[in-house]
Amino acid sequence: MENSATQGGRYREWRPSAELEDHFRCVWSHEVAPDHEGPIAVVPDGCIDIVWRGGALHVAGPDIEAALPEVSAGADILGLRFQPGAAMHWLGVPIPDLVGNQVPLADLWGPAAVRLADRIAEARTATARLQAFENGLAALSGVRSGPSPDMAFLFERLGQGRASLDTLCAGLGLSPRTLRRRSIETFGYGAKTLERILRFQRFLDRARRSPAAGLAALADAAGYADQAHLSREVKRLSGFSPATVLCQLGC
The missing domain is CATH 1.10.10.60 (Homeodomain-like)
Structure with missing residues (x-):
């Protein structure tokens, strides 16, 4: 869902690791411009993401109109975008409940989400944070079904x-x-x-x-x-x- 009409910085995508590619279509990062002010427009793309922002993880649900999340100037935002249809096997909540919403992952996964967010925050470089993010989800991928x-x-x-x-x-x-x-x-x-x-x-x-x-x-x-x-x-x-x-x- 993090598909910006106004990107307000540098946005990049990569293929996920082999362990995750059946479940996630891409890994992405968004380096918000240091002089950015206000929200960023994120337009509908039919997808669901797990996003790390401000030291916490949340689920960005599917949208039917542009979302306008407030972001801090200079922030580093990371995300993994689910393969179409995969999120329902990971999140444990009806997907319609997520439409137009951003939900703290801790509300769905409890302490496991907090521990993963902390491991990402403890990493010293952007590359290390992405690696910690992927590794944390890869550890769970073996017990998740792929998309229908x-x-x-x-x-x-x-x-x-x-x-x-x-x-x-x-x-x-x-x-x-x-x-x-x-x-x-x-x-x-x-x-x-x-x-x-x-x-x-x-x-x-x-x-x-x-x-x-x-x-x-x-x-x-x-x-x-x-x-x-x-x-x-x-x-x-x-x-x-x-x-x-x-x-x-x-x-």
């Missing part, structure tokens, strides 16, 4: 924009009602909402890849009906106009 293959497939295909929900229902052998229920259980919201969010993410991806493209071309490439459709959806999901989002991306 059919829900991982749903996320992948919706992200690519190459199949309609009706086609996916037929391919997965699920009724529309069952698909919606499974999607809510897995991602926190129904497949139609997930489709909207992943289409928005395609817009961001196309904008980064083709910074000279106009909004009409980006709308078509991302799968919107037209530029007006793009404008409405970007405003609903991010709180910004498409032009402002492109400015923040540096496009």
